[in-house]
Amino acid sequence: MGVRTDGRKELIALAEGLRESTESWADLLRDCRRRGMRAPELVVGDGAMGLWRALTEVFPQARHQRCWVHKTRNVVNALPKSSQPGAKKALQEIYNAEDRDHAEKAVKDFDRAYGAKWPKAVKKVTDETDELLASYDFPAEHWIHLRTTNPIESTFSTVKLRTRVTRGAGSPAAALAMVFKLTESAQTRWRAITAPHLVALVRNGATFHNGYLVERPEVSAA
Structure with a gap:
């Protein structure tokens, strides 16, 4: 799940893989890169080491924030x-x-x-x-969104409930398709992040210190 420059959350990628596998995560991230995604400014995740090692390989510029x-x-x-x-x-x-x-x-x-x-x-x-403290280098209005992976966790709670009811999708491909459709449907109800106008500043490299924008000094004319 990512955040667009207008503040809306969007499903970026979904793949079958092993949670702790660096290669599984790297394949997912390479697919994102092939489809045109630039390196994210900050990636929020849990302690799955495969994700962080894969990020270092595919998007080394991305900052890390633990949930x-x-x-x-x-x-x-x-x-x-x-x-x-x-x-x-x-x-x-x-x-x-x-x-x-x-x-x-x-x-x-x-x-x-x-x-x-x-x-x-x-x-x-x-x-x-x-x-754990990387979020302090981003807008204070965004901290509530950057400290946890709850947006993803809450979505998967709904997915898990549905997949339990179906008692198995029949095949891995069918299960993945079901999860995708459920997540795609949930995406329409995801709440945009607070202060969406600040996302573009973050994406364009603006500096924030303890949540506040650091104004760049005016350049004097020669």
Whole structure:
């Protein structure tokens, strides 16, 4: 799923493949490139390593943003139940921070609070801080859209419900066709992103710092 310069979300590609396979993801991305898609400014995804390795190969210019919903779930599940509510709140302090400086401070606070006892859980955050905070270099109005893969997840919830009812599509090709038609139908109901006028600025290389546009200095006439 991508975002057009007018702010509308659009289905870009759908393919059968192995989730963790770099080659499966690379084939999908190469197909997008063959059909004329330029390198995206930012790609939002979960921890599927195949996607990120394929991006490095096909669209090396693209920035990476990890999904906070998936990351929170993975970190919390690596902690004992008694610590999960506090950890979840601490993670919210990171991704809801007003700017990158406050987010980075919240990461350090999370490390101090949980790193000594549960270093593996904390490393899931500290080892990927740049990818988790990439959205701060984009318009603040877009942060709510860039922090998670929920738009895709919610669409596939509907798809899964329908495919369960059919009890199997008969063949992989038929299943893929069914998923495509269901997703294509859902696309008409996808909500455009907030402040769509800023998408064109992002696409044209405008610089944003902590969500705000950085005005370029006027060039003096010689």
